[in-house]
Amino acid sequence: MRLDEQTRPDFPILQRIVNGHPLVYLDSGASSQKPRSVIEAMNRYYERSHANVHRSIHTLGEEATELYELARDSVQRFIGAASREEVVFTRGTTDGLGLIAETIGRTLAKDDEIVVTELEHHSNLIPWQLVARDRGAHLKAVPVLADGTLDMAALDRLITRRTRVVAFAHVSNVLGTITPVAEIVRRARAVDAITVVDGAQAAPHLRLDMPSLGCDFYVFSAHKMLGPTGIGVMYGRRAVLDSLEPGRGGSEMIKEVWIDRAQWNDLPWRFEPGTPPIAEAVGLTAAIEYLEKVGMERVGEHEQALTRQTLEGFARTAGVTVYGPPASVDRGAVVAFAVEGLHPHDVAALLDAEGIAVRAGHHCAMPLMRRLGVVGTSRATFSVFNSPDEVSLLLAAVAGLRSAL
Amino acid sequence: MRLDEQTRPDFPILQRIVNGHPLVYLDSGASSQKPRSVIEAMNRYYERSHANVHRSIHTLGEEATELYELARDSVQRFIGAASREEVVFTRGTTDGLGLIAETIGRTLAKDDEIVVTELEHHSNLIPWQLVARDRGAHLKAVPVLADGTLDMAALDRLITRRTRVVAFAHVSNVLGTITPVAEIVRRARAVDAITVVDGAQAAPHLRLDMPSLGCDFYVFSAHKMLGPTGIGVMYGRRAVLDSLEPGRGGSEMIKEVWIDRAQWNDLPWRFEPGTPPIAEAVGLTAAIEYLEKVGMERVGEHEQALTRQTLEGFARTAGVTVYGPPASVDRGAVVAFAVEGLHPHDVAALLDAEGIAVRAGHHCAMPLMRRLGVVGTSRATFSVFNSPDEVSLLLAAVAGLRSAL
Amino acid sequence: MSAAAHGVYSDVIRERWRKPRHRGEVPGANAVAEDVNPLCGDRVRMMLTVAPDGRIEAAGFIGDSCAICTASADVVADLVTGRSRADAAALEVADVLNVLQSEIRPTRMRCVTLPVSVLGQALNGSKRA
Amino acid sequence: MSAAAHGVYSDVIRERWRKPRHRGEVPGANAVAEDVNPLCGDRVRMMLTVAPDGRIEAAGFIGDSCAICTASADVVADLVTGRSRADAAALEVADVLNVLQSEIRPTRMRCVTLPVSVLGQALNGSKRA
Ligand SMILES: Cc1ncc(COP(=O)(O)O)c(C=O)c1O
Numbered sequence A, B: 001m002r003l004d005e006q007t008r009p010d011f012p013i014l015q016r017i018v019n020g021h022p023l024v025y026l027d028s029g030a031s032s033q034k035p036r037s038v039i040e041a042m043n044r045y046y047e048r049s050h051a052n053v054h055r056s057i058h059t060l061g062e063e064a065t066e067l068y069e070l071a072r073d074s075v076q077r078f079i080g081a082a083s084r085e086e087v088v089f090t091r092g093t094t095d096g097l098g099l100i101a102e103t104i105g106r107t108l109a110k111d112d113e114i115v116v117t118e119l120e121h122h123s124n125l126i127p128w129q130l131v132a133r134d135r136g137a138h139l140k141a142v143p144v145l146a147d148g149t150l151d152m153a154a155l156d157r158l159i160t161r162r163t164r165v166v167a168f169a170h171v172s173n174v175l176g177t178i179t180p181v182a183e184i185v186r187r188a189r190a191v192d193a194i195t196v197v198d199g200a201q202a203a204p205h206l207r208l209d210m211p212s213l214g215c216d217f218y219v220f221s222a223h224k225m226l227g228p229t230g231i232g233v234m235y236g237r238r239a240v241l242d243s244l245e246p247g248r249g250g251s252e253m254i255k256e257v258w259i260d261r262a263q264w265n266d267l268p269w270r271f272e273p274g275t276p277p278i279a280e281a282v283g284l285t286a287a288i289e290y291l292e293k294v295g296m297e298r299v300g301e302h303e304q305a306l307t308r309q310t311l312e313g314f315a316r317t318a319g320v321t322v323y324g325p326p327a328s329v330d331r332g333a334v335v336a337f338a339v340e341g342l343h344p345h346d347v348a349a350l351l352d353a354e355g356i357a358v359r360a361g362h363h364c365a366m367p368l369m370r371r372l373g374v375v376g377t378s379r380a381t382f383s384v385f386n387s388p389d390e391v392s393l394l395l396a397a398v399a400g401l402r403s404a405l
Numbered sequence C, D: 001m002s003a004a005a006h007g008v009y010s011d012v013i014r015e016r017w018r019k020p021r022h023r024g025e026v027p028g029a030n031a032v033a034e035d036v037n038p039l040c041g042d043r044v045r046m047m048l049t050v051a052p053d054g055r056i057e058a059a060g061f062i063g064d065s066c067a068i069c070t071a072s073a074d075v076v077a078d079l080v081t082g083r084s085r086a087d088a089a090a091l092e093v094a095d096v097l098n099v100l101q102s103e104i105r106p107t108r109m110r111c112v113t114l115p116v117s118v119l120g121q122a123l124n125g126s127k128r129a
């Protein structure tokens, strides 16, 4: 059975009728839909086991703590982390990247260098701008080549003895480019720079294995991988986490507190101040179990096939431009495109009239938009529940757009 | 009808049997239970309307954005804020206090002073410690008097020309003390200090009206006021928010971005980087609507009555010590207590054997514990669904405890 | 598809998108502002020639913008041409909506309001002139 | 209530809580450590007198701790008394659980492990001696 045939019944929202048409949801790159098992796991949690975690010794508190810590084990398995202490829960990718930037930021000195890339999402750019400004450090960006890949020769020039951090996306949320993580990590490590990988678009799509990527930090959001809003993951390599002071303070992350000072708690809690997103962790466990049951290889293949079908279809459609690497290359489940004579917003609005949800705009990647020479693009993204028929509907609708306005 | 008679059927978890007894949940101060309407609002959201917010122009994205922004209106109404731009969503109280500390922190200079109190939760202490350390500022704490109130004479001495921030809890999560917010704000304002109020224990219990409190910042968590985990509120007075650079970076909070710099977005989004807790905002709206339907005056009266019943009962129980202001004074819905000869943990474990959930430990207020001369206490806290019968069960169980070990 | 498009945009918007009357540089403009819609990156620049007596003699815009935003900018330029500075400053979003004759969804309201706000900036000689 | 308490704690724990055998200062102790359980603030100090030949001649503890933690500390002191330094260092949580004869829930496991970890610190002469 094709993957979508198997999965579609699990997603209640696919019953939605939008503007008289069955919903065709091609915006999972912004936020995916949720299978029933994820929604129900959170319900069950709230209806049977909710309490605050960690410091409680009553039955509900123990159940909640076990469920919360079980989510950590699930994530550890899902990303192949060496130990559960390397898995820190955050509120999302942006939160995780901000936490890392603040934490590393405290260790930076004037004229230290931070290397990012031109295809970064603002969430992997602005936190570094803030840190660079605060510490007098310099921010440099690896250019993107015409084929949508990173300029690796430039990377070699940009990484110097002064480089302390190299931060980059695993999969571009616009181009779909899969960056050579292990290779970039190798070059960064040669100068002892810390590597920070934004995995927001990779985690829903690729099988992850932290040791083989080799990076120091890897962050992603649950809501893009069938999980709930409000929670994300920051993986940190043990040795690096051990060496860092926590960047943010609060309860839970301390061992002993006096008015003027505190002693930090053990890993991973040292990096988790305050009441965590507990129900959300329960939902994330269910999302991971769903993906594992399907198998990430199969998820990736299915989404690649839809991406290829879209790229090939657009190549045959007059007036449509696509961005990013060619269909022959492995890509993320992302196709950004432009329709001649139409603004991306109008493309999205016109497709919505046919029940098709795509995103339009700068996709929080304004520097990349500038490099592409556009203000924005339209963008279709795919998940486990999308079908080849839905791609056909998209292709037909886009083909009819040029005469629409 | 008594409030609990009306509300209990709305809370599915009250059907739970714990260790052979119906659940008696007296730990809402750590995290409250959720009425069905809150759980169902989030379900409905995930099953019908989920998408990412703000930058989308398809139907689901528009629905999600409307629901998310509706939550802001609900909060504005609930706390009597002057405008919706003053309502910023965070991930919880700890997150909000951390955000404020980092944001104000950037404006502090060496030898500036920050005043907190001895009854603060670690979440309103550690972030200030981190900031003080970073900026070379000094942290000073207002002592707590024997009757559980703040030493207002000492406050007058501690607030000086150098004071830049006065941060304190509205309601102590251990003593139940309600602090004189408007009065403290008046004294802080006299030296132009920014006031930051930790409302985590007040928002579930008191009718809030920001203009009459007069503070610059007020923060709380949804999960303690019948809402979901994963979301909180930071109220900021417009004039103050306008004057501050955002403390944390990411998507959503910018207007234009170049590799080396960015221009900030308008309020309130400037302080909301990344995909927000969308389903959680929907749940928070439902929680606020639930509380408003009951009426916060009635909520407060009901919880006061339960608190008084507990205090009076404990006063008649040999070997039980209670902490905080006397029963005759208005207090939060919190009763911290000790049982002679028993460690607080054992009290909680023994009560749990009878289905009664109370918290035990330092309650993330170690400096206050030191002042009280204990390592921890047991603590019962009340919410709208607790009944006088449940208090009677607690009193009887505690009375039987001394011979238990 | 045209049928669907009709449902999405009014004839006024479609017409002004296809053939805007005021798109282009305004030579000698002496009140100019430009701003961006943070939600999408759309950018509009409004240019006015204000006579010494305060009358707006010419108005135009350039921008990278969607149909609604373009139509709004075009209508704004239309409405202020020939008016006094004070009259122009009093222009409200409702006036533009009135001409556009289209139901605008909340998430796209900024597409309408951006040109109005840029007009205000141009008249104030303030931001990013 | 006693019935319920029986369900919660084993007789060994209750007995050792009421009458710990090794609670109190150890005069002349030469291997000392103290640590805290971050979950609850419980604090345990372990004190050992190690003879020149490495034999542990006396062991004791003081602490602000719950019944489980107190019982665990008492058992640890019991088990190491008379043993060699190396033997004591090899003490495992399982050995303590074995004596306690109680089902310990996951959230209270730290109450058992704290004294074992403080023992290790005392023997290493490391942290907070
Ligand atoms: C007074 C007070 N402040 C702050 C907090 C922290 O709230 P949260 O854990 O939701 O961030 C709490 C609750 O734990 C509290 O009672």
Ligand SMILES: Cc1ncc(COP(=O)(O)O)c(C=O)c1O
Residues within 6 Å of the ligand: A029, A030, A092, A093, A094, A095, A121, A123, A124, A169, A171, A172, A173, A198, A200, A201, A221, A364, B251, B274, B275, B276
């Ligand atoms: C590549 C990339 N990085 C970061 C983010 C930000 O994720 P979030 O909004 O969940 O924090 C996104 C998604 O918007 C993304 O696609």
